[in-house]
Amino acid sequence: MITFRELTDESGDLAALRAFYDTLYVTEFPDPDERESLANMADYLRRKHRGWYGRNSYHIVLGLADGAVVAASISDYLAEPNTGVIEFLLIAPACRGTGAGRKLLAHTESLLDEDARRAHDRPLDAILAEMNDPLATSARTDNLDPVTRALIWHRWGYRGLDFPYVQPALSPDQDPVTNLILIGKPLRADWSAAIPAPIVASTVHEYLRWAMRIDEPDASPEFRDMATALGRTDGVAQLPLDRYVGRDDTFDLRPATDADEFAAAMTLYRNTFAPGPATVPESAFRRARADPDHRLWTLRRTPADPAPAGLASFFALPAAGFAGYLALTGPLRHAGLLRRLVARMETELLSQRHHLRGWYAELAPDTDAAPFRHLGCHELAVDYHQPAPDLPIRLLFKAPGRVYAPPALTTADLLADIEDVLTSVYAVADPRTHPTLRRLRDALPDSPEALVPLR
Structure with missing residues (x-):
C-alpha cells in the first residue's frame, strides 16, 4: 500500500526532503548536471508558502510504503500556457512493476489539474515532462534502461515532442543537458495530433523562469535555439514512444x-x-x-x-x-x-x-x-x-x-x-x-x- 505526502516548508517536511534527497534522489540521478540542489528545492517550498508563485505552483510529492520513501515526483504548474511540467517521477527499484508509478503519476496529474481549475476555472490543457532520450548518447549509465522507461511512459499516454529540446545549465557549476527529450500528453481533443508550437514555447519559457530560476529565458542561448526551431512550425508533432525506439510490434x-x-x-x-x-x-x-x-x-x-x-x-x-x-x-x-x-x-x-x-x-x-x-x-x-x-x-x-x-x-x-x-x-x-x-x-x-x- 502506497500513500502520498505533499511536502511544505515545515521543519518535518524539510527533514523528509533531505532524507529523500540524500538517498533515493542522488541514486536515481547519476548525472550531476541533471540534479536540482537540495537548497533550491527547500527554497522553492518556502517561496510557495510566501505566495511567490502567484497563479503558478510547485509540488514535491513523496510516495511512502511502510514509512519508507519509495517514490517521488516534482512538478510545476504554469498558468500562462495552462500546462504542467513533471520535472521527474521516480520509483525505487524494489517497487517497480507494482503499479506505484501509475498511481503517483495520477496523483501528480490531479494536483496540476487542480492548479489549472484554481487559476483559470477550467481543466489543464497539457502536461509535459523531461525524460532521458533513449536515442541520445550519454557519458553516464542511466539508472533505468532508457528504452524500458520510454515504453512505460508510452503506456501512460505520453509521446515525444519533435523539436530540439536542451535543458539549460541549472547553475554556473553545471552544463546544459543535451541528452533529454521533452514528452507530453495533450488533454485537449484538438491537440491530439500536435500541440501548438506557441504553447510549447510558452511552456518551456515559463518552465525556465519558474522552475530553473532563469529570470530572462530569452537571454539563454539554449532557449533562443528552441524558440527559433518552434517558430518554424504551427504545431509540434508527437512521436509515439514505442515507435520511436522501434518496439511497436510492426515487425x-x-x-x-x-x-x-x-x-x-x-x-x-x-x-x-x-x-x-x-x-x-x-x-x-x-x-x-x-x-x-x-x-x-x-x-x-x-x-x-x-x-x-x-x-x-x-x-x-x-x-x-x-x-x-x-x-x-x-x-x-x-x-x-x-x-x-x-x-x-x-x-x-x-x-x-x-x-x-x-x-x-x-x-x-x-x-x-x-x-x-x-x-x-x-x-x-x-x-x-x-x-x-x-x-x-x-x-x-x-x-x-x-x-x-x-x-x-x-x-x-x-x-x-x-x-x-x-x-x-x-x-x-x-x-x-x-x-x-x-x-x-x-x-x-x-x-x-x-x-x-x-x-
Whole structure:
C-alpha cells in the first residue's frame, strides 16, 4: 500500500526532503548536471508558502510504503500556457512493476489539474515532462534502461515532442543537458495530433523562469535555439514512444545466431544483394558470427511468417557504429519501417556504447540516398574507398536519434572511426598504412579539430 505526502516548508517536511534527497534522489540521478540542489528545492517550498508563485505552483510529492520513501515526483504548474511540467517521477527499484508509478503519476496529474481549475476555472490543457532520450548518447549509465522507461511512459499516454529540446545549465557549476527529450500528453481533443508550437514555447519559457530560476529565458542561448526551431512550425508533432525506439510490434525481429536463422538470413542476402564489387561473400558473415560486436538480425512481418523479409547487419565500434546491410523486402518494403529498424539498431548500439558519435554506412554510387537523408543521414564529402576491392564508394554518417542539424564530425574522429571500420569490419591487420585510410587522411584538412565537409 502506497500513500502520498505533499511536502511544505515545515521543519518535518524539510527533514523528509533531505532524507529523500540524500538517498533515493542522488541514486536515481547519476548525472550531476541533471540534479536540482537540495537548497533550491527547500527554497522553492518556502517561496510557495510566501505566495511567490502567484497563479503558478510547485509540488514535491513523496510516495511512502511502510514509512519508507519509495517514490517521488516534482512538478510545476504554469498558468500562462495552462500546462504542467513533471520535472521527474521516480520509483525505487524494489517497487517497480507494482503499479506505484501509475498511481503517483495520477496523483501528480490531479494536483496540476487542480492548479489549472484554481487559476483559470477550467481543466489543464497539457502536461509535459523531461525524460532521458533513449536515442541520445550519454557519458553516464542511466539508472533505468532508457528504452524500458520510454515504453512505460508510452503506456501512460505520453509521446515525444519533435523539436530540439536542451535543458539549460541549472547553475554556473553545471552544463546544459543535451541528452533529454521533452514528452507530453495533450488533454485537449484538438491537440491530439500536435500541440501548438506557441504553447510549447510558452511552456518551456515559463518552465525556465519558474522552475530553473532563469529570470530572462530569452537571454539563454539554449532557449533562443528552441524558440527559433518552434517558430518554424504551427504545431509540434508527437512521436509515439514505442515507435520511436522501434518496439511497436510492426515487425518480428530475430537475432540470426542459430544455424537455421543464419541460413535464412543468407538466403535473403543472396536474393536481395546481387554479387558485385560492393557486396561481401557469405564467408564474411560467418567470420563476423564470432565477433561479439556484430549483430545480424532477420525481420518478418509477423512471427508466423516462415521466411524473413528483412535483414540488418551492423557492428558496434569503440565510439561509433557501422551498418553493413539493411534490407526490407516483400511485405516490409514501402511500409514505413526503415526509421523503426534504424531506431532499433541505434538503441542496440547505445546499449553497447553509451558514448556513441553515430554510425556510418557505405552506399554504392547508383543507390538512391533519399531514404537515408530522410532518416537524418548526411553524405560526407570525402575520398573514401571500400578496401576490398579498392572501390570508390559514398560514405554516410548519422548521429543517433533525432537529427535537426548537420553533424559536427571532426577529422580526428572520422579517421579514428574508419581505422576501427578497417579493423573490425574488413579484418585489415594494419589499418594505419592501408590505402583507404591514407587516401582519406591526405584529402582531409590538416587540423584534427576541423569539421568533415558534407555533400
